[in-house]
Amino acid sequence: MALVLTGLWIGQNVELLPVAASLNAPIYDQLFKVLFSIGSILFIGIFGLLLFSLIRFRRRDGETGDGAAVEGNLQLEIFWTAIPAIVVLFVGIYSYDIYDRMGGMVPLSDPHSMHGAAMAPQASDGSAGAVIQASVLGTPPEPSKRIWGGIGSGQISAGPALPVEVTALQFAFLFHYPQGDITSGELHVQKGQPVELRMEARDVIHAFWVPEFRLKQDIIPGQPTLLTFTPIKAGSYPIICAELCGPYHGGMRSTVVVHEPDEFATWFEKNNTATVAIAPSTSSTG
Amino acid sequence: MTIAFPPQTSSSPPGLQPEGWLRYLSFSLDHKVIGLQYMVAGFFFYLVGGALAGMIRVELVSPISDFISRETYNEVLTLHGTVMIFLWIVPVVNGAFGNYLIPFYVGARDMAFPRLNAVAFWLIPPAGFLLIASYFIAGAAQSGWTAYPPLSLTTPAAGQVVWILSVLLLGGSSIFGGINFIATVLKMRRPGLKLMQLPMYCWAMLGTSILVVLSTPVLAGTLVLLSFDIIAHTGFFNPALGGNAVVYQHLFWFYSHPAVYIMVLPAFGLVSEILPVHARKPLFGYTTMVYSILGIVFLGLIVWAHHMFTSATPPWMRLFFTIATAFIAVPTGIKFFNWLATLWGGKIALNSAMLFSCAFIIHFVFGGITGVALAQVPFDIHVHDTYFVVGHFHYVVYGGTVFVIFGSIYHWFPKFTGRMLNEDLGRFHFLITFIGFNLCFAPQHWLGLNGMPRRVAEYDPQFTLMNQISSVGALLMAVSTLPFLINVFWSAFSGRVAGDNPWNALTPEWLTSSPPPVENWKGEAPLVQHPYGYGVTPGQIDLGAATGREIWSSGQ
Numbered sequence: 001m002a003l004v005l006t007g008l009w010i011g012q013n014v015e016l017l018p019v020a021a022s023l024n025a026p027i028y029d030q031l032f033k034v035l036f037s038i039g040s041i042l043f044i045g046i047f048g049l050l051l052f053s054l055i056r057f058r059r060r061d062g063e064t065g066d067g068a069a070v071e072g073n074l075q076l077e078i079f080w081t082a083i084p085a086i087v088v089l090f091v092g093i094y095s096y097d098i099y100d101r102m103g104g105m106v107p108l109s110d111p112h113s114m115h116g117a118a119m120a121p122q123a124s125d126g127s128a129g130a131v132i133q134a135s136v137l138g139t140p141p142e143p144s145k146r147i148w149g150g151i152g153s154g155q156i157s158a159g160p161a162l163p164v165e166v167t168a169l170q171f172a173f174l175f176h177y178p179q180g181d182i183t184s185g186e187l188h189v190q191k192g193q194p195v196e197l198r199m200e201a202r203d204v205i206h207a208f209w210v211p212e213f214r215l216k217q218d219i220i221p222g223q224p225t226l227l228t229f230t231p232i233k234a235g236s237y238p239i240i241c242a243e244l245c246g247p248y249h250g251g252m253r254s255t256v257v258v259h260e261p262d263e264f265a266t267w268f269e270k271n272n273t274a275t276v277a278i279a280p281s282t283s284s285t286g
Numbered sequence: 287m288t289i290a291f292p293p294q295t296s297s298s299p300p301g302l303q304p305e306g307w308l309r310y311l312s313f314s315l316d317h318k319v320i321g322l323q324y325m326v327a328g329f330f331f332y333l334v335g336g337a338l339a340g341m342i343r344v345e346l347v348s349p350i351s352d353f354i355s356r357e358t359y360n361e362v363l364t365l366h367g368t369v370m371i372f373l374w375i376v377p378v379v380n381g382a383f384g385n386y387l388i389p390f391y392v393g394a395r396d397m398a399f400p401r402l403n404a405v406a407f408w409l410i411p412p413a414g415f416l417l418i419a420s421y422f423i424a425g426a427a428q429s430g431w432t433a434y435p436p437l438s439l440t441t442p443a444a445g446q447v448v449w450i451l452s453v454l455l456l457g458g459s460s461i462f463g464g465i466n467f468i469a470t471v472l473k474m475r476r477p478g479l480k481l482m483q484l485p486m487y488c489w490a491m492l493g494t495s496i497l498v499v500l501s502t503p504v505l506a507g508t509l510v511l512l513s514f515d516i517i518a519h520t521g522f523f524n525p526a527l528g529g530n531a532v533v534y535q536h537l538f539w540f541y542s543h544p545a546v547y548i549m550v551l552p553a554f555g556l557v558s559e560i561l562p563v564h565a566r567k568p569l570f571g572y573t574t575m576v577y578s579i580l581g582i583v584f585l586g587l588i589v590w591a592h593h594m595f596t597s598a599t600p601p602w603m604r605l606f607f608t609i610a611t612a613f614i615a616v617p618t619g620i621k622f623f624n625w626l627a628t629l630w631g632g633k634i635a636l637n638s639a640m641l642f643s644c645a646f647i648i649h650f651v652f653g654g655i656t657g658v659a660l661a662q663v664p665f666d667i668h669v670h671d672t673y674f675v676v677g678h679f680h681y682v683v684y685g686g687t688v689f690v691i692f693g694s695i696y697h698w699f700p701k702f703t704g705r706m707l708n709e710d711l712g713r714f715h716f717l718i719t720f721i722g723f724n725l726c727f728a729p730q731h732w733l734g735l736n737g738m739p740r741r742v743a744e745y746d747p748q749f750t751l752m753n754q755i756s757s758v759g760a761l762l763m764a765v766s767t768l769p770f771l772i773n774v775f776w777s778a779f780s781g782r783v784a785g786d787n788p789w790n791a792l793t794p795e796w797l798t799s800s801p802p803p804v805e806n807w808k809g810e811a812p813l814v815q816h817p818y819g820y821g822v823t824p825g826q827i828d829l830g831a832a833t834g835r836e837i838w839s840s841g842q
Binding site for chain 1: 360436568658663
């Protein structure tokens with residue numbers, strides 16, 4: 001009992017994660033707390049049991065006898081087959097639920113995306129006839145956004161997504177805003193507005209990772225990938241390449257700046273080189 | 287002397303098999319010599335791999351890339367992974383202990399195919415030196431031990447091709463070994479010795495060898511295709527030529543996830559031999575242990591895609607691999623609870639072998655818990671390819687397997703040499719290894735959660751302190767090999783004489799002299815007895831009891 005309480009306390013109160021800055025990050029943190037609590041209970045329990053055995057049953061000086069000849073105990077063994085089975089089952093169901101809330105279970109293959117070799121070609125508006133593949137992983141973030149699949153799941157809100165084309169190459173990320181013809185080395189997004197990244201890799205596999213968004217997606221050459229998320233906290237966060245991509249892999253970093261809505265409009269206006277007609281009003285993006 | 291030597295003894299032509307220490311440099315057919323050849327060669331490569339790890343940790347003391355060039359850093363991390371996996375852990379837990387112990391356990395005078403066995407060992411030194419030489423001659427591979435294309439197609443070709451060649455040789459060695467173990471365990475048992483009477487390590491090696499034989503050829507085929515892509519510019523895995531990079535990942539992990547079990551199952555087996563001896567109790571739950579090994583073998587083959595959750599795998603695949611992966615915790619959990627029950631109520635000798643084995647239990651439980659967490663897709667997409675994974679992996683293979691290797695050396699050294707290792711030095715070795723290891727790898731979990739990717743030479747300055755702690759741990763681990771080496775060399779020549787059975791153990795390798803003669807026994811092999819029959823005097827056995835003992839005894 002004390003063990004369970006300790007485990008729960010550790011799980012709830014030891015903070016190991018960075019700020020949660022996207023819509024799916026708090027959901028992720030819930031899962032983390034559950035896993036951390038269960039893990040602490042099991043680990044402390046087994047560690048304690050082992051330590052107790054080593055001390056209590058250590059061989060004292062002069063002892064030469066054997067321990068009891070216990071070969072097994074069916075009930076006990078069934079019992080401890082059941083413990084991990086139940087824990088694993090519970091964790092599995094719970095993480096399935098979490099995954100679903102993140103939007104991960106939406107079938108990718110709605111009209112478009114599929115993956116692997118049989119990608120359904122789809123002309124995406126922004127990139128002339130590019131084949132875009134909705135990648136799964138991308139999915140987690142905002143359920144909602146699966147524009148392609150045309151499936152809105154979960155709690156999307158906040159209106160249309162801001163499309164951004166991401167090109168990953170050795171050793172940088174380039175961000176292009178088709179609505180404003182802006183090209184930038186940093187990703188600027190607006191708090192509360194979903195973002196839809198259409199990602200392509202030029203040379204080798206890279207990965208787009210923002211720890212504060214709890215979000216990672218490999219960008220594989222030949223497989224244009226869609227990733228959506230909604231930032232919920234203003235600030236600057238690192239974008240990190242998480243897949244070994246060559247000598248300067250460690251230096252392949254960028255920044256995502258989450259602006260308050262009016263700031264974002266200003267930034268967009270200032271950098272917009274396209275005709276002013278395509279005003280990037282937050283509500284009309286897309 | 288009236289001992290009748292069995293006719294086999296004279297069958298090996300004199301002169302081709304040197305005597306004395308020269309045996310260890312020869313194409314010896316003796317399974318014990320080959321086992322020790324594996325062990326010493328493996329330990330040499332452990333020192334090489336450790337030096338490479340040291341370079342990595344020195345580079346990471348500061349957040350900028352200032353110790354070695356970035357290209358060299360990538361070569362170093364590639365070599366570190368490849369050397370430690372293919373030249374240290376796999377050859378030692380399988381080749382060294384497998385060759386030394388399995389023939390004793392099945393009651394045979396040698397392995398089923400002694401020449402194949404020697405060939406398997408002698409593939410290792412050239413492959414290892416080839417790999418290391420590539421660094422000095424052409425520059426080693428830079429694409430990590432995973433060698434993902436297209437990166438592996440664009441980095442300097444010579445190093446990558448040598449890497450492939452070397453891994454193919456080592457894979458071949460591993461397959462030869464696997465075939466040999468399967469044949470030995472299934473076909474070389476003494477008449478009447480049933481499978482369910484074998485010591486647990488035989489089951490572990492049987493399961494491991496099945497994994498080796500099923501999955502290693504897949505890696506070999508994949509690497510051959512990859513080498514075609516590099517040399518002949520074919521397009522199997524090159525997206526620019528219409529290939530698919532993700533297919534490589536599937537094929538690679540189809541071997542490389544089972545490889546984790548190839549490294550860890552034999553360790554499970556070794557621990558199952560060590561604990562009963564030093565706790566003076568029978569191994570708890572023999573039958574469930576056997577079935578859980580078989581369960582791990584089966585599940586281990588169908589979990590590979592959990593390494594690819596961020597590689598655009600479809601949702602159903604993620605779901606399937608999450609469930610399959612998490613369920614490995616069930617058979618694994620059974621084994622750990624059975625070991626705890628083996629210790630419970632025993633007369634536990636707190637010697638080095640026991641301490642290393644118990645540390646293995648702690649580390650592996652920790653690594654298993656983070657492993658179940660990593661199996662959950664939503665958790666994995668955050669920490670995949672970060673230091674969290676590095677920490678998890680090292681808890682499993684270093685905290686798990688390497689600790690068992692050390693424990694096993696303390697346990698079997700008296701059998702290998704006839705002399706005991708020094709216990710005080712041994713416990714000192716344990717203490718600094720244990721502290722150094724946890725200091726090195728525990729902070730890495732935090733690093734990963736907070737945003738440090740793996741395989742980087744430079745990192746965000748906020749992570750400096752944790753990385754320095756980790757490097758201090760690595761330094762302690764490096765230092766910890768000193769008392770061990772001193773202990774081994776000193777004890778081999780002037781350690782306390784062990785006698786044939788210093789632990790008073792019951793498994794068959796202790797029922798011959800130390801070190802054992804060629805062909806294992808002078809004269810007939812002794813009658814096999816219950817390998818875990820502690821706590822009872824012979825004759826006290828209740829044949830009516832429905833326990834493992836009854837099953838065991840039914841063959842006699």
